[in-house]
Amino acid sequence: MDNYKTYDLQSCPQATFESWLAKAQDTDKTPEAMTLSTLGPNGEINARMVLYKGREGEKWAVYTNLKSQKAIDLLSNPIAALTLWWPGLGRQVRINGATEQMEREIAKEYFHTRDKNSQVASYISQQSSPINSREELEEKFFKAQKEFENSEVPFPEKNWGGFWFTPEKYEFFIYRDFRLNDRFLYSRPDEDNGGPWEIQRLQP
Numbered sequence: 608m609d610n611y612k613t614y615d616l617q618s619c620p621q622a623t624f625e626s627w628l629a630k631a632q633d634t635d636k637t638p639e640a641m642t643l644s645t646l647g648p649n650g651e652i653n654a655r656m657v658l659y660k661g662r663e664g665e666k667w668a669v670y671t672n673l674k675s676q677k678a679i680d681l682l683s684n685p686i687a688a689l690t691l692w693w694p695g696l697g698r699q700v701r702i703n704g705a706t707e708q709m710e711r712e713i714a715k716e717y718f719h720t721r722d723k724n725s726q727v728a729s730y731i732s733q734q735s736s737p738i739n740s741r742e743e744l745e746e747k748f749f750k751a752q753k754e755f756e757n758s759e760v761p762f763p764e765k766n767w768g769g770f771w772f773t774p775e776k777y778e779f780f781i782y783r784d785f786r787l788n789d790r791f792l793y794s795r796p797d798e799d800n801g802g803p804w805e806i807q808r809l810q811p
């Protein structure tokens with residue numbers, strides 16, 4: 608039988624993920640960056656980087672503009688895949704799961720903890736919509752920066768928020784010599800009845 612402990616593999620995949628993420632803090636820049644792949648309303652696949660912003664219980668938090676392509680996708684198809692790659696560690700994590708829009712109050716609370724200039728940038732950006740020039744974008748930014756110099760940046764009620772991502776399947780991958788990589792798949796066949804996570808080794 609495999610010695611899963613070799614790579615801090617724990618019976619709970621979230622615990623494994625957090626132990627790997629903690630390790631990656633020492634080896635990689637921005638280890639919380641992950642590729643979020645979504646399914647668009649017309650069946651197209653879209654992928655882009657987002658940041659892992661912690662979790663509430665099993666649900667992972669991701670923040671974004673609610674008019675962006677990713678939000679359009681997640682609102683029409685509430686499923687996603689996340690991929691993290693830590694070159695310094697030589698490890699990859701892939702996760703599939705279900706998504707839902709985050710409660711407005713939680714998103715709002717998080718918004719106001721952000722750096723003020725990031726709040727201003729989110730306030731003025733119609734993310735994923737075209738704009739004529741960099742100058743136009745900066746003009747909007749500096750105008751709002753001045754406007755809210757001595758006051759709170761209003762929470763962009765209509766176009767900013769968060770999504771929860773609930774992992775349903777994880778794969779933990781370790782780069783090895785000769786491409787004889789180690790891969791461990793966590794799945795939960797009896798999830799509906801609160802069944803345990805099962806771990807399988809996959810061929811490279």
Ligand SMILES: Cc1cc2nc3c(=O)[nH]c(=O)nc-3n(C[C@H](O)[C@H](O)[C@H](O)COP(=O)(O)O)c2cc1C
Nearest residue numbers: 640653655656657658670671672675676677678735
């Ligand atoms: C490392 C990294 C982290 C990012 N994190 C986020 C994020 O947490 N939320 C976000 O909306 N965009 C983030 N972005 C920008 C997105 O990759 C993307 O350009 C933007 O969200 C628009 O994507 P969309 O048009 O597919 O919605 C990040 C980009 C990089 C390179």
